[in-house]
Amino acid sequence: MKIIDKEILAIDTPRVMADYDIMLANIQMVHNHARRYMIDIKPHVKSHKCLDIARIQLDEGAIGLTAAKCDEAAVFFNGMCKSFTIAYPLVEHHKIQRILSSTKQFGLDMSLIVDSEEGFEAIALMAERQNVKVKIYLKIDVGLKRCGLPADDQRILKLSKKILEHKQLELTGLISHAGHVYRAKNIQEVIKIAQEELKILFSVRKLLLDFDIETRRISIGATPTLLTGIDLQGISEIRPGNYIFLDRLSWKLGLIAPEQIALTVMATVVSKNKSYFIVDAGSKVLSSDTGAHASKILEGYGLAYPAEKYLEEDYRMKITALSEEHGFVSRSGFDLPIGSRVRIIPNHACPVVNLTDSMVVHQKGMIKNVWKVHARGKVL
Amino acid sequence: MKIIDKEILAIDTPRVMADYDIMLANIQMVHNHARRYMIDIKPHVKSHKCLDIARIQLDEGAIGLTAAKCDEAAVFFNGMCKSFTIAYPLVEHHKIQRILSSTKQFGLDMSLIVDSEEGFEAIALMAERQNVKVKIYLKIDVGLKRCGLPADDQRILKLSKKILEHKQLELTGLISHAGHVYRAKNIQEVIKIAQEELKILFSVRKLLLDFDIETRRISIGATPTLLTGIDLQGISEIRPGNYIFLDRLSWKLGLIAPEQIALTVMATVVSKNKSYFIVDAGSKVLSSDTGAHASKILEGYGLAYPAEKYLEEDYRMKITALSEEHGFVSRSGFDLPIGSRVRIIPNHACPVVNLTDSMVVHQKGMIKNVWKVHARGKVL
Numbered sequence: 112m113k114i115i116d117k118e119i120l121a122i123d124t125p126r127v128m129a130d131y132d133i134m135l136a137n138i139q140m141v142h143n144h145a146r147r148y149m150i151d152i153k154p155h156v157k158s159h160k161c162l163d164i165a166r167i168q169l170d171e172g173a174i175g176l177t178a179a180k181c182d183e184a185a186v187f188f189n190g191m192c193k194s195f196t197i198a199y200p201l202v203e204h205h206k207i208q209r210i211l212s213s214t215k216q217f218g219l220d221m222s223l224i225v226d227s228e229e230g231f232e233a234i235a236l237m238a239e240r241q242n243v244k245v246k247i248y249l250k251i252d253v254g255l256k257r258c259g260l261p262a263d264d265q266r267i268l269k270l271s272k273k274i275l276e277h278k279q280l281e282l283t284g285l286i287s288h289a290g291h292v293y294r295a296k297n298i299q300e301v302i303k304i305a306q307e308e309l310k311i312l313f314s315v316r317k318l319l320l321d322f323d324i325e326t327r328r329i330s331i332g333a334t335p336t337l338l339t340g341i342d343l344q345g346i347s348e349i350r351p352g353n354y355i356f357l358d359r360l361s362w363k364l365g366l367i368a369p370e371q372i373a374l375t376v377m378a379t380v381v382s383k384n385k386s387y388f389i390v391d392a393g394s395k396v397l398s399s400d401t402g403a404h405a406s407k408i409l410e411g412y413g414l415a416y417p418a419e420k421y422l423e424e425d426y427r428m429k430i431t432a433l434s435e436e437h438g439f440v441s442r443s444g445f446d447l448p449i450g451s452r453v454r455i456i457p458n459h460a461c462p463v464v465n466l467t468d469s470m471v472v473h474q475k476g477m478i479k480n481v482w483k484v485h486a487r488g489k490v491l
Numbered sequence: 492m493k494i495i496d497k498e499i500l501a502i503d504t505p506r507v508m509a510d511y512d513i514m515l516a517n518i519q520m521v522h523n524h525a526r527r528y529m530i531d532i533k534p535h536v537k538s539h540k541c542l543d544i545a546r547i548q549l550d551e552g553a554i555g556l557t558a559a560k561c562d563e564a565a566v567f568f569n570g571m572c573k574s575f576t577i578a579y580p581l582v583e584h585h586k587i588q589r590i591l592s593s594t595k596q597f598g599l600d601m602s603l604i605v606d607s608e609e610g611f612e613a614i615a616l617m618a619e620r621q622n623v624k625v626k627i628y629l630k631i632d633v634g635l636k637r638c639g640l641p642a643d644d645q646r647i648l649k650l651s652k653k654i655l656e657h658k659q660l661e662l663t664g665l666i667s668h669a670g671h672v673y674r675a676k677n678i679q680e681v682i683k684i685a686q687e688e689l690k691i692l693f694s695v696r697k698l699l700l701d702f703d704i705e706t707r708r709i710s711i712g713a714t715p716t717l718l719t720g721i722d723l724q725g726i727s728e729i730r731p732g733n734y735i736f737l738d739r740l741s742w743k744l745g746l747i748a749p750e751q752i753a754l755t756v757m758a759t760v761v762s763k764n765k766s767y768f769i770v771d772a773g774s775k776v777l778s779s780d781t782g783a784h785a786s787k788i789l790e791g792y793g794l795a796y797p798a799e800k801y802l803e804e805d806y807r808m809k810i811t812a813l814s815e816e817h818g819f820v821s822r823s824g825f826d827l828p829i830g831s832r833v834r835i836i837p838n839h840a841c842p843v844v845n846l847t848d849s850m851v852v853h854q855k856g857m858i859k860n861v862w863k864v865h866a867r868g869k870v871l
Contacts, residue, residue: 123871179816200761202830226762229829258762381580382606382638395845399779404814434784436559437637449609450582465775468868488848491503
């Protein structure tokens with residue numbers, strides 16, 4: 112069975128495409144896993160930024176949405192759901208003011224995160240001024256060394272107490288992101304990081320319980336750890352983002368088969384030389400990512416196949432370099448005519464979506480729709 | 492003298508900013524150099540994608556504009572100038588059809604490039620069908636090994652003859668892009684590549700002249716080669732793009748002083764740990780570029796300074812890693828409060844502009860304007 116037919120072969124390139132059926136299967140796979148443990152799903156919208164995909168996630172049982180940026184979240188304050196987490200440390204009055212105004216205006220169930228005294232003080236002040244209830248997750252660093260308090264940091268207890276004592280704030284629980292999992296070399300390392308994450312979070316919960324402080328919820332979120340099918344007992348919520356599309360990175364980590372990758376890019380051979388086919392998708396379409404969180408486990412900038420030979424191993428070509436508007440596809444023993452289409456598996460799906468204004472959604476080889484990337488460019 | 496004042500320190504972050512005076516000085520510097528050799532300037536809009544900046548370039552003597560993408564060029568078909576080059580091999584009927592329709596509709600002076608039989612045939616057919624005159628540059632590979640015919644390729648003569656024989660096509664000249672200059676290690680290598688480029692182009696011109704084929708114009712374009720102040724005798728036209736902003740890469744190559752960098756990003760410290768200040772500009776603002784054309788001469792993803800200590804060497808910090816919405820700024824012996832601003836010099840300016848919908852334009856520390864990135868997202 113050919114995966115694509117002439118309709119998709121004829122689209123103008125470069126074009127970001129999402130396979131509807133694969134995407135739906137990916138969503139259901141992860142949601143079903145969560146359901147087995149009776150835990151909530153609050154997907155991160157950063158990967159799709161698209162109202163249509165959020166709608167599917169909610170229809171498939173998500174209880175709300177997560178975003179990193181206030182402006183990005185605001186695109187989804189349209190009544191489609193009420194529960195939001197801004198999984199990003201807000202530390203400035205004006206940003207908090209804005210998100211809390213929306214919280215009031217739309218009657219949202221809003222969770223924010225705290226990992227510093229400064230963040231706490233800013234949120235506390237603005238919640239008071241606006242007289243609005245805010246749920247607070249303490250952000251715990253589980254190894255990425257980005258945001259979050261290390262498990263042995265005394266501020267965990269101190270901030271927990273302060274949050275508990277504050278009238279407008281509710282200490283909801285602990286939150287983490289094991290982003291360093293994207294630097295793993297194989298599935299064994301992914302599983303180890305996933306287990307370590309839970310161990311750290313449970314130890315912090317126990318520590319707080321020793322001081323009679325209950326952390327009701329534990330929220331984790333990183334697609335690779337979830338794809339290992341890890342035991343999620345004791346977890347309240349997951350916040351995966353990338354799981355809807357998947358990409359070369361999750362394939363390389365051994366977590367998925369390439370047939371599970373929903374996001375690809377169609378491009379055209381516009382020139383060629385002894386070493387390369389030159390295609391019309393460069394870093395302004397594929398991004399220069401060689402992984403996520405500056406992971407460098409991937410060589411090159413994606414995998415390309417002649418579109419009619421998509422996923423046929425003998426026809427796999429590496430994208431060795433990128434200019435802004437050109438991809439250097441290394442030749443692999445066969446020729447391709449100028450003007451022919453290649454289909455590309457990106458290294459990392461999320462920045463690819465962020466670079467386009469819309470995605471072609473296809474199903475069984477037919478173009479089903481064109482979806483806008485509604486929250487693209489909302490960086491504030 | 493402080494370069495920035497409180498007005499800019501207070502803008503919401505992350506924010507891409509362009510210093511008006513520096514940008515104007517950069518434009519004038521390169522344009523003056525071209526003027527000394529009486530050669531045309533046809534800037535590449537890919538770096539700014541902005542009508543306001545194109546206006547300045549034209550006011551400062553540019554004779555037209557260059558673009559890689561038809562849709563990107565189309566944003567500038569508004570009467571501001573008539574002369575355009577699509578410096579990208581168009582090989583598909585529908586793309587050529589579209590650009591030639593606009594050429595007729597707006598009465599444009601349109602130059603296209605050819606580096607293959609297929610490209611020639613497609614342009615020839617569509618020019619005939621639409622009955623429109625098109626100038627053709629033969630694209631020569633001067634070492635990037637991307638598009639273009641190598642100097643010893645017999646198709647150069649063959650295609651030249653075909654173009655000459657075609658009623659609607661005019662063989663305008665030779666065109667090149669020495670993009671491999673971005674992989675140079677120092678200014679000496681840049682100069683060598685610049686000289687080599689001219690040598691190759693002059694040899695092709697001579698070869699064609701031996702067959703009585705005159706290549707009226709020679710068009711080159713890459714900011715670094717121009718910044719060396721190289722002798723441009725024999726050249727007809729330059730097509731620089733990045734020169735308006737400049738960035739860490741041209742600084743690293745020894746071509747400019749950091750004070751000549753017009754494009755910076757303001758960000759905020761949102762968290763910190765033992766190793767890093769975490770700022771709110773990640774790969775969705777700075778891109779993951781470690782150079783241009785996959786050059787890897789730069790370590791990390793940009794340089795950061797406390798905003799009030801911008802360009803003070805003792806306060807320079809490296810951005811060691813990027814998540815999508817976070818920058819990992821390596822600590823450098825001093826502390827910064829959470830909520831404080833850092834100002835970042837990006838590795839590569841062009842993809843940074845491509846990631847934002849607008850730029851804050853500042854002058855003498857004051858916000859002068861906010862300019863839209865009009866052609867952002869026009870990838871077709």
